Every structure is written in structure tokens, then in C-alpha cells.
Amino acid sequence: MLIISIFTLVSDDTSRFTNRKFENELKMKKIILVLSLVLVFQMNSVNAVAQRQPAMSLEVATAYRSVTRSMSGLPGSEYWQNRAVYQISAEVDVMQSTLSGEERVTYVNHSPDTLTKLVIRLYPDFFKKGNARSWPIGADDLTDGTQINSLSLNGTGVDLSNTGVVQRTATNMHVQLENPLLPNDSLIMEMDWFFSVPSKRQVRMGKYSENIMFVSYWYPQIAVYDDIDGWDELEYMGTVEFYNDFNTFDVTIHVPQDYKVWATGELQNSKHNYADRVIDRIEKARKSDEIITFFTTEECRDGNVLRDKKVNDWRFIANKVPDFTFGLAREVNWQGSFVTVDSISGRKVLVDAVYPDSSVTFNRAAEWSAESVRLMSFKLPGIPFPYPHMTSFSNGRQRGGMESPMMAIDGDPLSESQAIGLFFHEVSHTYFPFYMGSNERKYAWMDEGFAAYFTNEIMEKEDPEYGYFARLVSTFNSLSGREREVPLIYLSYQINDYASYRVHAYNRSAMALAFLRDALGDEVFKMSFQQFMHDWQGKHPMPFDFFNSMMQSTGQNLWWYFGPWYFDRAYPDLGIKKVTFNNKVVIENVGKLPLPVQLTITFVDGTMDVVYRHTGDWKTNPTAMIVQVNPQKQIEKVVLGSATIPDVNTENNTMSLTY
Numbered sequence: 236m237l238i239i240s241i242f243t244l245v246s247d248d249t250s251r252f253t254n255r256k257f258e259n260e261l262k263m264k265k266i267i268l269v270l271s272l273v274l275v276f277q278m279n280s281v282n283a284v285a286q287r288q289p290a291m292s293l294e295v296a297t298a299y300r301s302v303t304r305s306m307s308g309l310p311g312s313e314y315w316q317n318r319a320v321y322q323i324s325a326e327v328d329v330m331q332s333t334l335s336g337e338e339r340v341t342y343v344n345h346s347p348d349t350l351t352k353l354v355i356r357l358y359p360d361f362f363k364k365g366n367a368r369s370w371p372i373g374a375d376d377l378t379d380g381t382q383i384n385s386l387s388l389n390g391t392g393v394d395l396s397n398t399g400v401v402q403r404t405a406t407n408m409h410v411q412l413e414n415p416l417l418p419n420d421s422l423i424m425e426m427d428w429f430f431s432v433p434s435k436r437q438v439r440m441g442k443y444s445e446n447i448m449f450v451s452y453w454y455p456q457i458a459v460y461d462d463i464d465g466w467d468e469l470e471y472m473g474t475v476e477f478y479n480d481f482n483t484f485d486v487t488i489h490v491p492q493d494y495k496v497w498a499t500g501e502l503q504n505s506k507h508n509y510a511d512r513v514i515d516r517i518e519k520a521r522k523s524d525e526i527i528t529f530f531t532t533e534e535c536r537d538g539n540v541l542r543d544k545k546v547n548d549w550r551f552i553a554n555k556v557p558d559f560t561f562g563l564a565r566e567v568n569w570q571g572s573f574v575t576v577d578s579i580s581g582r583k584v585l586v587d588a589v590y591p592d593s594s595v596t597f598n599r600a601a602e603w604s605a606e607s608v609r610l611m612s613f614k615l616p617g618i619p620f621p622y623p624h625m626t627s628f629s630n631g632r633q634r635g636g637m638e639s640p641m642m643a644i645d646g647d648p649l650s651e652s653q654a655i656g657l658f659f660h661e662v663s664h665t666y667f668p669f670y671m672g673s674n675e676r677k678y679a680w681m682d683e684g685f686a687a688y689f690t691n692e693i694m695e696k697e698d699p700e701y702g703y704f705a706r707l708v709s710t711f712n713s714l715s716g717r718e719r720e721v722p723l724i725y726l727s728y729q730i731n732d733y734a735s736y737r738v739h740a741y742n743r744s745a746m747a748l749a750f751l752r753d754a755l756g757d758e759v760f761k762m763s764f765q766q767f768m769h770d771w772q773g774k775h776p777m778p779f780d781f782f783n784s785m786m787q788s789t790g791q792n793l794w795w796y797f798g799p800w801y802f803d804r805a806y807p808d809l810g811i812k813k814v815t816f817n818n819k820v821v822i823e824n825v826g827k828l829p830l831p832v833q834l835t836i837t838f839v840d841g842t843m844d845v846v847y848r849h850t851g852d853w854k855t856n857p858t859a860m861i862v863q864v865n866p867q868k869q870i871e872k873v874v875l876g877s878a879t880i881p882d883v884n885t886e887n888n889t890m891s892l893t894y
Contacts, residue, residue, distance in 0.1 A: 304779070329563070483555065529587075559639075594629060625665065640665070652698045666689075681778070707741075723739065819862070835873070
């Protein structure tokens with residue numbers, strides 16, 4: 236099974252992310268590693284009985300039996316997913332802080348099921364009076380939610396007042412289909428709607444000032460229908476975020492005069508909208524690696540940015556993306572550079588930043604975002620950035636950060652260290668959940684935790700003194716092992732306590748990925764993680780797909796690790812049990828969580844030594860480890876741990892010897 240699956244690549248003729256260099260590199264790595272991995276697999280199979288896979292839920296087990304997913308970690312032979320094409324025309328009234336829109340959606344049912352209804356997400360209903368939310372937002376931005384003026388299916392109008400056909404819940408609308416949608420068939424949904432954009436209590440979108448507005452979670456969106464749950468009928472309460480199919484968007488945005496628009500996708504009428512000087516600067520940037528200022532706030536005020544002050548239509552097209560957002564601003568700075576993300580093809584990506592003059596650190600956003608894209612493309616995860624541009628859009632305030640495909644709305648931290656981490660974190664979401672399509676509503680750790688861990692790469696490079704990873708560890712220590720901590724396999728939307736959600740989604744998952752890398756080694760971890768991403772990009776992986784893929788690629792039974800980190804209530808607590816007369820230090824894993832072991836030994840002669848054991852050393856004995864220290868010297872004191880290894884109880888971390 237190992238040899239067969241390790242050389243298997245899933246073809247996807249519709250993928251826009253195909254990268255021949257990446258595929259060839261993976262194949263070469265596999266050829267080099269395959270013999271050793273087979274040996275490791277055979278050796279680990281001996282311990283398989285003691286490392287059994289945790290039970291799957293009934294829904295997940297059904298998907299595996301239906302062969303939509305496979306135990307090899309690959310999408311199954313019967314894997315499918317639906318898709319849609321959105322044609323949207325939206326008009327923004329900045330003064331009134333409102334948006335009205337019309338859309339035509341072509342929805343294709345690739346599932347084997349006959350669909351008897353549609354589930355449509357109405358995200359602005361988060362602000363609807365009387366709705367439940369994850370936190371209070373005050374009264375200023377409470378509205379009547381999404382006002383739907385008309386709805387039709389395949390040209391036939393739907394009576395919105397007929398509750399036998401249309402039912403609205405908190406943020407979803409269920410529409411019963413008079414003519415069920417058969418497998419491999421499609422329908423056309425047309426709708427026009429209106430809602431108020433929040434201006435006092437922005438939650439992932441809003442009017443931040445008369446100058447800046449960012450719009451996300453905004454258009455009526457057909458929910459995901461998948462092989463695990465069928466329709467995703469979860470309500471949007473404010474905490475859990477994305478789970479969308481990969482769709483095509485053709486969006487025209489109408490804005491007041493003098494406003495400029497940035498959005499998911501590629502601008503189709505840039506030469507019609509921007510003055511020649513702006514177009515020339517963009518072309519200059521395309522031919523170099525330098526950061527170029529495309530225009531300034533002063534040029535905006537002088538009317539030298541747009542070709543005609545009457546310009547107010549901005550059209551964008553985006554293919555195979557899970558969502559569409561946009562930002563608009565009147566007087567801002569815009570700068571960026573074209574970053575090479577693939578050394579073989581030479582493909583470049585526009586990495587840019589939009590910010591007001593009042594910025595403290597955002598004036599370096601284009602620089603840090605460009606470095607983020609380079610690092611992710613060539614180091615970790617080491618896959619070329621998949622989209623044509625990445626825009627960091629300032630909200631004009633100190634705090635905040637929210638990702639979307641090709642766009643991020645970010646705050647302007649006072650600290651450069653925090654700014655670097657913020658920009659990288661939001662850019663890294665390009666891979667999870669947008670490139671990979673993971674279900675953040677159920678498994679937030681599959682994108683927030685991955686992004687939190689990846690951020691350590693740039694922080695170690697740009698600002699190692701900040702101690703980014705040690706900060707993650709400290710927050711993890713504050714909650715792990717307590718009743719409030721929730722195992723990672725628990726569904727994210729079930730966690731109502733926000734502090735628990737943060738540690739669950741960000742910290743524990745980041746720790747789990749970091750120490751899995753420590754257990755496997757850099758090369759094997761990177762190759763295996765890349766294989767997982769290659770096999771599941773543009774699809775909907777869930778936890779068992781990740782676990783199975785990593786085990787198949789490494790040729791190792793990793794349930795000794797995945798069990799305590801992802802399924803159990805194990806917590807970080809290593810302790811020194813004893814030190815023997817011949818300098819053997821016995822380490823006890825009190826909390827049952829596999830972690831690295833670091834010992835700092837002080838000898839009687841005044842010398843010191845640091846001994847490190849990798850996480851993988853717990854594989855054969857998960858409860859105790861014996862570490863041999865220099866037997867030629869007499870030990871005075873042994874200290875266990877470091878700031879980058881979590882431990883909720885340090886009282887058992889020091890042992891002094893008296894003779």
C-alpha cells in the first residue's frame with residue numbers, strides 16, 4: 236500500500252494550481268526516501284496494535300465506506316464537490332453606509348444526490364435585531380438584516396412570504412425546490428437584495444471612516460453541500476468563519492466618484508479607470524522586484540489618480556476561489572511589488588498594501604507581505620503562492636485582522652513585531668483555508684493553527700528577539716489541562732467560551748504541528764505536508780484526511796502522536812522522576828502529551844551541558860524516557876524544559892543532587 240500510494244498523484248484537469256516543478260521535486264524526494272520509509276513502516280506495523288486509530292464519527296465513517304475519501308489519505312475514487320458561478324452587480328452608498336446588489340448564480344450539482352432544497356447564507360443577518368451572536372455588539376448597528384426584494388429559480392419567481400417554501404433562520408434561508416436538482420444537473424438562482432453596512436461595530440467588515448470601507452460576508456451565498464454533512468446548515472454567529480466551495484466570480488462594483496476599489500480577483504477595466512501615470516507605475520513594478528508607490532493620498536486629493544472623476548464602475552473576475560471581498564477608499568496610499576513565486580516558470584504575484592497617511596507601521600506592509608509570500612512560496616509550506624495578487628488593506632485603526640482570498644483587512648499595530656506577525660498570518664491563510672478548502676466552521680485548527688505555526692518562520696527570521704513561539708507556548712500553558720480546554724477533534728462551532736476557542740484553534744494546533752515536525756524531522760515533515768497539500772488543494776480535506784495522508788507519506792503509524800494531541804485530554808507536563816548513580820535521568824510524561832525533552836545539567840566542576848531529545852523518542856514508550864548524561868562527571872543539578880516547550884507544572888522540573 237505504501238509504495239502504491241506514495242507514487243500516486245491525483246489529477247485534476249480543472250486545477251489552476253498545477254505546478255510541474257513541485258510535482259517533480261516530490262517524486263524525486265519520494266524515490267530517495269521510499270526504501271527507508273518502507274522499512275520504517277514495517278517496523279512501526281509491529282506497534283500498530285498498541286497505536287490504534289481513534290473511532291470515526293458515523294458521518295466520517297460513511298464517507299470512507301462510500302469511497303469519497305480513502306485510508307491512503309487521498310481523495311477517494313468517488314470524491315465530488317459542487318460549484319457555482321456568481322455574476323454580481325453591487326452598488327455602495329458610502330454616505331448612507333448601505334449596499335444593494337443583484338446576482339445571478341449558476342449552481343452545479345456534482346453530488347450523487349438529488350437536492351430537494353437550497354441553503355442560502357445571508358451573512359448580514361448577523362446584525363439582525365433579535366439574532367443570537369457569539370458576543371454583544373450594542374444597538375448602533377442592529378438592522379433588519381438582509382432585505383430580499385426578489386428571488387427566482389430557473390426563471391420562476393419564488394414567493395418569499397410562503398413559509399412552506401421559504402424558511403429563514405438566524406443567518407440561513409432554506410428554499411424548497413419545486414423541481415429537485417438531479418445529479419450532474421444545474422439551476423440558476425437570481426436575487427436582488429439590500430443591507431446596511433455596520434459603521435460602529437465592525438465584525439469582519441464595515442465602514443471604518445468616510446474614507447475607508449471593507450465589505451465581506453455580504454452576498455447571498457449558496458452553502459456547501461458535501462459528502463460528510465450534506466448541506467452545511469450551521470448559523471454564522473461571529474466566531475467560526477469559512478467553509479465554501481471553489482467558485483467563479485464576475486463582480487462589478489459601483490462606488491461614489493473618487494473612490495478606488497481593490498478586490499478578490501483581477502481588475503478588468505484598470506486602463507479605463509486609472510490615469511496613465513498609475514498604469515505606467517504598475518508596469519514599472521512588474522519589471523522589477525522593487526516596491527513602487529502607485530499613488531499617494533496627495534495625488535488622490537489632487538485628482539491625479541483616476542482617468543475621469545466620473546469613474547465609478549470596477550469589474551473583477553476571480554476563478555476557483557472560495558469567496559469574494561472588496562475594499563474601497565477615497566484618499567489612500569497604494570504601493571506594492573511583483574514577487575517571483577516560482578523560479579522555474581518565473582510567475583510573479585502582485586503583493587500590495589493600501590493605507591492612509593495616519594499609518595504607524597502599515598507603510599511597511601508591502602515590504603513585509605512581499606517577504607511573507609516569498610517565504611511561503613520557497614520555504615514553508617514551499618508551494619508557489621497560488622493567486623495573482625495579495626492585497627493588505629488597512630482599516631485605519633490599530634487592531635484587527637481578517638483574511639479572504641487575495642485580500643486581507645488589517646489593523647495598524649504600534650509595534651513592528653506585531654505588525655510583521657499580523658501581515659504574515661493573514662497572508663498565510665491563502666493556503667489554509669483558501670487553497671485547501673478546509674472546513675473552518677468545524678475544524679478551525681486546520682487553518683488558524685496552521686497559520687499560527689507558519690508565522691513562526693518569519694518571526695524567527697525578522698524578529699527572533701520577540702519570542703513569538705514562546706508567547707504561543709505561554710498562552711497554551713495558561714489553559715491546557717484545565718476543564719476549559721477542548722480536544723482538537725471537537726467541533727469548533729461547539730465551543731462557546733472564546734478563550735477556550737482561541738487556545739483550541741490557534742495555540743494547541745500550532746504546538747501540535749511544531750512538535751510533529753520535531754518528531755519527523757524537517758525533510759520528512761515538509762515532504763509529507765506538501766504531499767497532503769498537493770493531493771487536497773482545491774478540495775475539502777478534513778482531519779482524518781490529514782492524519783491518513785501524513786502517515787501514508789511518512790510510512791509511519793503516527794497514532795501514538797495524533798491520539799494524545801488531537802483526540803485526548805492530554806496536557807503538557809514532563810517531570811524528572813529520578814537521577815541514577817550512573818547519570819541516567821528518568822523523565823516521566825505525567826500529562827501524556829508527546830513533547831521534546833530538554834535538560835540543562837550543571838556539574839559539580841562548574842561546567843554545564845544541554846541535552847535534547849526529539850518528540851519522536853516517546854513513540855516506543857509514551858510514559859517514561861531515560862536520558863543518559865555524561866557519565867564521567869558528577870551532576871549537581873538537572874533542570875528540565877525551556878520557554879519553547881509547554882509545561883503546565885514546573886514544580887517537578889528541577890532536581891538538585893547532594894552527595
